[in-house]
Amino acid sequence: MMRLELLFVLAWAFFVPGTNSKKTYGDMFPHKHKLPFPFPIPGWEPDTNPWDESLYPPFKPQLTRRHEKPPKVRLTSDSPAMNGSCISFTAALEFPPCQKEDSNGNLVYDEHCDDGTMDTSANGQLRSGYVFNWTSWLDDYGYGKCTDLKRCNVFPDGKPFPQTNDWRRRGYVYVWHTMGQYFETCDGSSSHLTLNTTNMTFGADVMEVMVYRKRERRKYSPLSTDKSVYFITDKIPLSVNISQKEAASRADRNIFVRGSDVIFNVQLHDPSNYLKTADAVDFIWDFRDGNQLVTHSSVATHAYDMLGNVTVKLLVEAAFRVPCPPPTPTPVHFTQAHTTAIPTLPPGTHTFTSKMETTKAPVISSALPMTTTRVPTTAIPTTEPFQTDSEVTATAPESSSSYNQPTAPPLLKHKHFQESDCFRHMYGSFEGEIILIERPPALQNLPANQILKVSADKVSNTSVNFMVTCSGSVPSVACTIVANSACREVKNIVCEDVTPYDEGCKISLTRIFQTPGTYCINITLGVPGGLALATTTSITIGNSPDKNSPKSPHVAEVVLSSSAVLICIFAFIAYMVYKRYKVYRPVRRSMLEDAERNTDSWGLGKLRAVLFSVDEERSCLLTEKPQ
Incomplete structure (x- = not known):
């Protein structure tokens, strides 16, 4: 009996501390981290x-095996990330088939969906309605409804939820x-997170997320969990796409034709645009045929003018301006003279040597060509790299058997730097092998690149459409230079990317x-590979003397006819106005004129009466009838 009691006491002693122990955040996630924290x-x-x-x-894993599967969370990132840039993570919920969110954020069944696995009700209709009506949660958890701050609207560590205007749409808790x-x-059905990687350690790490759903009954239900590996690197992540228009084989993409331009397109993985903050980004190419390009x-x-296998190498260098550290002088070494056989020096006299070096960035003012087809190896200038303190300046990647840097790559910059500037450098490298073969016979008869015809069509009074017909490779850039009629004074220059x-x-x-x-x-056309095709034409906008000369008679006839018609119209209008508004004025004559007029008229009257006798009975003045 005593043994049983002793065993019972020991079991109780071990059991009580285990039940009272509280779990931590680290216990809830499977991935463990070593102390101390790196950053x-x-x-x-x-x-x-x-x-x-x-x-x-x-x-609990049993949640994923139950009949009604909850939504799953999918965690993604834009890894790898350069040290100093920002890395983003996105956790998005993936709902089961035939489930969706409505306008209020509730999880409902899609009535128009049938995935073949959804149970039907007793009457044979598909399930409809709410899968989860989170608005019912407002009765217990809504702001102003719950007074116990330890049981609602709090995170697992007891901190209260942030109060936002759209808190009704944030029905999930992301940890x-x-x-x-x-x-x-x-957050809602997705959550986004961004971290700055300035002081993070290089290498791989794990990001985990756990999603809880707000429920009624004053409890949060575990929904789903996921994890993702991300990388922090001190290199520039990049990839190179190598192509050629006259490629001999579309299936094998590393086979190219000799004598035709090979296009190298570098794609930098920089989703946060971190490299845009750099003072200079240089692409240093070594084509391994004696030519280099910066x-x-x-x-x-x-x-390429050679045949066979060629290994192309690329070094990308980015320079970031950083504060210069204070100069650190080298230790002073003292050397005291010995007094043996040599005469003794005066007391207090010593000989010593001190050396102090300060390194500053050299001033570089050489300009860089933006595009160059071929650059001989001997034509590349060599400049001394910027030397700064080892704590703020990264060293170039060391050479290995698998990658050899171009011979003495110049570290040229975009800007004119001052001697007091200090920089932090970041590098990225690429190495790829291509195979060069002779041009196939089917490609040898291609027409040469040239402009065949230029036609101009007037679209409006101020715009003209030029149709350029060429042969050979299709141009990618077109530049138009507008000058005066003598082609000496440039008026305007327009360059743009064009499509066939x-x-x-x-x-x-x-x-x-x-x-x-x-x-x-x-008109100058830029063909891929650095070729340029040019042609010159003349065009007249508006009226010109040459075009007006044959039309001058016709124009004169139109002007004269219009003028005559206008004169006639104005004359008729003036006559009608004068006749309408004419003032009556009586004629005044003197008595002498009247006497002379009466004498002359009496004589003329007698003569007319003798010559032309008139029957007075028929006079028109006798209008009155006899009574």
């Missing part, structure tokens, strides 16, 4: 904080965990001319 993330908390297991029960630290937030452009072209107008080599260009006149138009 404290701003705004994050250590995973040694306690976790409220009664309010947030742990996630992020990495590097022994955690971050928690409320450019600021991510696209380069090169034509139709099948074959045809380019359509539309240009606008603000003032009329005769212009000299120079």
Whole structure:
């Protein structure tokens, strides 16, 4: 009996501490981190904080095996990330088939979906309605409804939820965990997180996320969990796409034709645009045929004159301006003279040597060519790299058997730097092998690159459309130079990327001319590979003396006819106005004129009466009838 009591006491002693022990955030996630933490993330908390297991029960694998599967969370990132850039993570919920979110954020069944596995009701209809009506959660958990701050609207560590205007749409709790630290937030069906990697250690790490759903009954239900591996690197992640228009084999992409331009397109993995903050980004090419190229452009072209296998190498260098550290003098070494057989030196006299070196960035003012087809090896200038303190300046990657850097790559910069500037360098490298063969017979009869015809069509009074017909490779860039009629004074220059107008080599260009006149138009087409095709034509906008001369008689006839018609119209109008508004004025004559007029008229009257006798009975004045 005593033994049984002793065993019971020992069991109780071991059992009680186990039940009272609280779980921490680190216990809730499977991935463990070693102490101390490599880097404290701003705004994050250590995973040694306690976790409220009664309010947030742990996630159990049995949840994924139940009949009604909950939504799954999918964690993705834009890894790898350069040290100093920002890395982003996205956790998105993937709902089961035939389930969706409505406008209120509730999870409902899709009535118009039938995946063949959904159970039907007793009447044979598909299931409909709410899968989860989270608005019912407002009765217990809504702001102002719950007075117990320890049981609602709090995270697992007891911190309250942030109050936002759209808090009704944030029905899920996301708990992020990495590097022994955690971050928690409320969000909708997806959540986004961004971290700055300035002080993070290089290498791989694991990001974990656990999603809880707000439920009624004053408890949060575990929904899903996921994890993802991300990388922090001190190199520039890149890839190179190698192509050629006259490629001999479309199936094998590393076979190219000798004598034709090979296009190297560099794609830098920089989703946060970190390299845009650099003072210079240089692309240093070694084509391994005696030619090298240094450019600021991510696209380069090169034509090989050799056959066989060639290994192309690329070194990308980015320079970031950083504060210069204070100069550190070298230790002073003292050398005291010995007094043996040599005469003794005066007291207090010693001989010593001190040496102090300060390294500053040299001033570089050499300009870089933006695009170059071929650059001989002997033509590349060599400059001394910027030397700064070892704590702020990264060293170039060391050479290995698998990658050999180009011979003495120049570290040229975009800007004119001052002697007091210090820089931090970041490098990226690429090495690829291509095979060069002779041009197949089917490609040897291709027409040469040239401009065959230029036609101009007037679209409006100020715009003209130029149709350029060419042969050979289809141009990618077109430049139009507008000059005066003598082709000496440049008025305007316009360059743009062009696409083929139709099948074959045809380019359509539309240009606008603000003032009329005769212009000299120079059209230059840029063919991939650095080739340029040019042609010059003349065009007249508006009226010109040459075109007006044959039309002058017709214009004169129109002007004269119009003038005559207008004169007639104005004359008729003036006559009608004069007749309508004419003033009556009586004629005044003197008495002498009246006497002379009466004498003359009496004589003429007697003569007319004798010669022309008139029957007075028929006079029109006798209008009155006899009574």
